Amino acid sequence: MTLLGQFALWAAFLLALWTAAVGFSGAWRGRPGLALAVRRGVYAILGALLVASAALWYGIVTHDFNIEYVAAYTSRNLPKPYLISAFWAGQKGSLLFWAAVLGIFAALAQALTPRRHHGLLPHVAAVTSVTTAFFVAVMLFGDSPFARLAFTPPDGRGLNPQLQNIGMVLHPPMLYLGYISITIPFAFAIAALLSRRLDAGWLGAIRKWTLVSWLFLSIGIVLGMWWAYVELGWGGYWAWDPVENASFLPWLTMTAFLHSVMIQEKRGMLKRWNVALIVATFLLSIFGTFITRSGVIASVHSFAQSGVGYFFLAFLVSAGILSFTLLYTRWPELEPESRLESTVSREAAFLFNNLLLVGIAFSVLWGTLFPILSEWLQGTKVTVGPPFFNRVNVPLGLLLLALTGIGPLIAWRKASAGNLKRQFAASAAVGLAVAAALLASGMRDGYAVAALTLAAFVGGTIVQEFWRGVRARQRMHGEPAPLALMRLVGRNRRRYGGYIVHVGIVLMFAAFAGMAFKVDQEATLRPGESVTVASPFGHELGFTHLGVSQYKALNRIVSAATVQVTRDGRPLGVMKSEKRQHVDSFDRPTFEPSTEVGILSGLREDIYVVYAGSVGGTEEAVYRFTVNPLVWWVWFAGGVLVFGGLVTMWPGASTPNERRQSQSGYEVPLAEVRS
Amino acid sequence: MSGSVGRRRFLVLAGTALAGLGAARAAGQQPLPGGGESGRLYDPRAAGRPRDPVGESQNDPEIIAIEKQLKCTCGCNLDVYICRTTDFTCTYSPALHDEIVALNASGLSADQVIDAYLAKYGPEFRMAPKPEGFNLAGYLVPGAVVLAAGTALALMLRRRSLVASAAAVEAGAVAPRPAGPGGGADGPLAVPADATPEEADRLRRALEEVES
Structure with missing residues (x-):
């Protein structure tokens, strides 16, 4: 199957190159026959990538540990849902996943685009094919998921315990879907520039796509926050890590685009800005991939350091130069059709909203890259962590929140x-x-x-x-x-769906404020001993250690510490936090013991219990008890935001x-x- | 072998069993003391690295505030506090905690503790760069860029609004319609050309109701 997979990758690569070449030349020469061939080329690329994906799936589910990737990320006793997520758990698999999903989106763009926009499709196919060819090239010439080992181990290493969580089954694909689908609006923007069809038509063609991307990115980011909260055990959900920032950057510019595009639709203004935003969003999605895969910036989330990061850097620079050069050459054709008339108008409020969204994106990018800049210019390494980002971004975020209320209510033209x-x-x-x-x-x-x-x-x-x-x-x-x-x-739907999204944002900001009152306390407890923690809401939480039990589950030995929880003396329930020693099918330890936190979630506060370990191999346990105010509202706000997005994009x-x-x-x- | 038990033997056995039950019951009834022996774990290694009991310093807000400003040296990219209370496999952060406690106990202020830590491990182990020298640019550039762009935007909008007003006056047009019925917040809803004055008036009143 690896041979088939590798062959399919080569087929996809060659087909992508052919489709890109024919797409550009066919559109340039205006030959409808070539346009049809290009469309079929896109479908053929998809077919080849699906075959390659099926080959890797087959290797994973049949435990073919001769495949390096399968041996590195799976084991015989890995629960089935994680066999699925193992596909994108490692760098090589995630590259194939990316290419395959891009193939699906490219085919959908060809199949679903209304006839009135068909003139753009050959160029769209060419751009998506170039991007696909790049991703396949990274696999073929950098990190192939079908590389074989010189021997066949009896069992694989298994999946990192922190990835054995439902959040990690769902979060990466959602984020990837967001990142990848950005390629389609970008392709339409480039197609509009190349074909000089710069009226509002191309915006109509990409409206749904941008919403789809924004929605997937939003879901991916919120799921990532949830995973970090329930799995990593530090009691927070956002740490301004470079990889987290990388997902936030395209979300910000895309949100800016979703606002500014309304001004272009209504007043024929901001045409250049909108093209620039779409191009920037695409480049930022590639930048995020570069950050995650290059190891150039230290991150707790990144894949192992590898040379493929430099493929991404080269692609990022090339795509940036070509796109902005193209935009520059079409500059005169993107003249606005009307002018702003007042500083106190909805257009102006939207402009300031865009300024803040892009300003926050710049600030996050600046902070993420500042360590590199400092090392280049001063020769000094610095760390830019949460204290920096909070200090710089919180004021900008609050200004943005204020504009979220002002913008939609202020009058068009002049208030x-x-x-x-x-x-x-x-x-x-x-x-x-x-x-x-x-x-x-x-x-x-x-x-x-x-x-x-x-x-x-x-x-x-x-x-x-x-x-x-x-x-x-x-x-x-x-x-x-x-x-x-x-x-x-x-x-x-568009207007009130937007308001629902704003409700989600408002709730999220309010919930973020709750973290200012987080309470942490560590304690060592023998069975029967208790400790009390003062909640920021004024009541007292009591924790009585009940004991530690050990048992064996499918692929792990579990040490479960239980505590009885009371609020002002009234029982709330029993909570459990675990240490998990993962083992392979021969009961050999595969990773260091990991921690599973216990969470009792409520509208006011989450009670968060972490079993840190035992003293002297006894049931005397070390715990960290955390009270996190308003965290439940972050997840609820995420749901509201996604619901609002769905309302906005619902056909009607x-x-x-x-x-x-x-x-x-x-x-x-x-x-x-x-x- | 006979299965029968003599009366005396039966009484002894029954007495022993009752005494045993009583003892077990008493042990069960003993309020969980927190002072009794902790049971041993079947496989201590599976429960992670052995831990020391939590000391006072581990919940000391002053120590925690210092630790949150300093990065762990294990390569985790986390601050010392989060690392030692989250990554229980790390052997560096507990030692770093002890070092910080010792520095603090030696009479150094929080800033001096941080300086001593950075002098030993390097400036990159501060969680955020100290706002001085070149690092100041790191803090100020984003705000300055947004402020400059915002000011430029506001000035540009102001100039354009003045130009638009002047053009409107020159053309003899009425100044831009103020917000209110048929305009303003709800956009310029033009009255249809074929509407009678009465209809236009009713439309205006309906919109007034909507907006009130």
């Missing part, structure tokens, strides 16, 4: 003082009331107070928008409130006129007024 007062008076009052209440309750963390105040303000603006919309429908159609709400959202009312109306305000049919 008057009356408009501002009517739109913001109530929400500002809510925000100020919350600030006063927090200060009166003794909260003194400036950033937390600011975040919760702004969250209340923005939440107020969103509730106000829904309230006004529902009331308008009730008055005009006599609908009951739930029905009015459903129809309001259903008929203005989308004629250009309907879109214009739904963006500009409530729809008030004149006929209704006449009656």
Whole structure:
């Protein structure tokens, strides 16, 4: 099967080169026959990559440990779900996964793009094929997943215990889907530039794709946070690690694009900016891959250091130079159709929103690269960790949160003082009331107070928008409130889906503020001994150690420490944290013992218990008890954000006129007024 | 062999069993003391590295605050506190903790402890660069770039709005319609050309209701 897999990779590589060459030349010469051939080429690439993927799957599920990758990431006793995730757990497999998914997206772009945009497709196919050829080349000339060992070990090493978690089954593919699908909007942007079809048409072709990418990236990032929280055991979910930052960067620029594209659709402005954002997003996704795979920046998440990082660097630089050169040559053709008229308008608010999103992206990129810069310029190594990122980015994030409330409510073109007062008076009052209440309750963390105040303000603006919309429908159609709400959202999905996304962002900021009040305490307990921890909400949590039991599970020896938990003396339940010594099918230890945390999640706080180990080989256990306020809301906010994204991209009312109306305000049919 | 048991033998056995039961019950009833013997683990190695009991210094907020500013030297990229309370396989961070405690106990202030640690291990073991010299650029550049771009954007918008107003006045047009019914926050909703004045008036009132 490895021979078949390797052959399929070569076939995919050659087909991708051929498709790229024919795609560019066919589009240039305007030959429809070649366009059809290019489309078939894209499908053939997909076929070859699926064959290669099937070959690796076969090796994994049949435990062919002669394949280096299979021996390195699986074992005979690895639970089945992790046999699936082993496909993308290592560098080589994840490269093949990336190429195969890109093949799927490229084929879907060819198959699903409406006929009116077909003129762009040969160029789109060429760009996706060049990208596919690159990824396949990395495997063929760098790290092949089909490399064989000189011998066949009786069992494999197994999967890293920290990857044996459902979060790691779901998080990487979601993130990859986000990264990879960015290629399609990028391909359309390049196609529009090459073919000089620079009207708003190409935006229509990529609107759904950008939303799909944004949605997958969002899901991937939130799942990654959840995995870090439940698996890594440090009690947090975001550490500003370079690899985490790498996933955040394209999300920021894509979010900026999703906002600025509305201005291009409505006012014909920001055309150059929008192309630049899409190109930057694609480059940042490649940059993220470079960071993860090169080892150039130290990270707790990266794959083993390898030379393939330099393939990515070369591709990144080439793609950047070619794309921005192309944009420069088309600069005069991307003139705006209208001009901004006022600093106090929705367009201006969106511009400032874009500035902040791109500014935060720059800040994160700057911080991520600063160690390299410092070493180059000063010869001094520095570490740029969470204290740096929090200090630099939190103020920018709070400004962005404020604009999340201001932008959608301010008038297009020019807002008057009356408009501002009517739109913001109530929400500002809510925000100020919350600030006063927090200060009166003794909260003194400036950033937390600011975040919760702004969250209340923005939440107020969103509730106000829904309230006004529902009331308008009730008055005009006599609908009951739930029905009015459903129809309001259903008929203005893009606008109200966007508001739901904003609700998710607001909740997330509020939940982040909770981490300012995190409490940690370590304790050594013998069976029956107790310790109390003061919750930031004022109550007392009691932990009584019940004992440590050991037993053998499928691929591990488990040492489970249990504690009984009380809140102000009332029992909450029993929590368990484990040490897991993973073993292969011959019971030989495969990794250092790993830790599984116990989490009791609630709306106010999470109780987080970590069994650190035992004293002198007895049941006397060392624990870390952590109280994490508002963490549940991070996951809930992630769900709201994804739900809002789905509402926004759900197919429906989308004629250009309907879109214009739904963006500009409530729809008030004149006929209704006449009656 | 006869299975019968004599009366005396039976009483002795029964007495012993009752006494044993009583003892076991008493042991079971003994409130979990925290002072009794801890049972030994069947396979201590499977429970990770043996741990020392937690000392006071491990929960000392001053020590923790120092540890959160210093990077562990094991290559994990984490601060000393997170490493020693998370990566229980690390042998470096517990030793580094002891070193920090010793430095602190010798009368050094938090800053002096940090300086001593960095002098020993190198400046890259601070979790964030000290905001001085070139490192200051690291802290200031992002904010400065955003501020500069924001100011430039605001100035550009202001200039354009002045130009637009002047052009409107020159053209004899009415100044941009203020926010309110049919405009403003809800965008310029033009009254259809075929609407009668009464219809336009009713539309305006309906929009007023919507916006109020």
